[in-house]
Amino acid sequence: MFEQDFIDNQKIKLEKEKEELEKSLSDFASKETENNWETKYPDIAPDERDPEDSADEVEEYVDLLPQEYTLEIKLKNVNDALDNIKEGTYGICESCKRPISKERLEANPSAKKCIECIDL
Numbered sequence: 001m002f003e004q005d006f007i008d009n010q011k012i013k014l015e016k017e018k019e020e021l022e023k024s025l026s027d028f029a030s031k032e033t034e035n036n037w038e039t040k041y042p043d044i045a046p047d048e049r050d051p052e053d054s055a056d057e058v059e060e061y062v063d064l065l066p067q068e069y070t071l072e073i074k075l076k077n078v079n080d081a082l083d084n085i086k087e088g089t090y091g092i093c094e095s096c097k098r099p100i101s102k103e104r105l106e107a108n109p110s111a112k113k114c115i116e117c118i119d120l
C-alpha cells in the first residue's frame with residue numbers, strides 16, 4: 001500500500017517524536033510503563049513545609065497534570081503507530097479501514113484516522 005521508503009521515513013519521524021516526548025515528560029514525570037507516566041509530586045517532608053509553600057506546590061502539581069496527560073496521549077499515539085509499522089498496518093484509518101492519505105501522514109505521522117473520519 002505504501003512504499004517501504006515512505007514507511008521508513010515515517011518511522012524515523014515517529015522515533016524522533018517519541019524521544020522528544022519522553023524527554024519532555026521526564027522533566028516532571030517518571031515512567032511507570034511504556035505508556036504510563038506519573039507526575040512527580042514535590043518531595044518534601046511534611047514537617048519541613050510551611051503552609052504557604054505547600055499550597056504553592058499543590059498548585060504546581062495540579063498545573064502539571066493536564067500537561068502530562070496531553071504528552072502521554074501523544075506518546076501513546078506515537079507508540080501505537082510504531083506498533084502498526086511493525087505489524088504492517090500503518091496508515092490505515094481506524095474508523096473506515098481505508099488508507100490515510102500520505103499528505104496527512106507526512107504532516108502527522110501518528111494520525112489514526114483519515115481526514116474524512118477525523119471530525120465524526
Ligand SMILES: [Zn+2]
Pocket residue numbers: 093094095096097098113114115116117118
Ligand atoms: Zn477514515
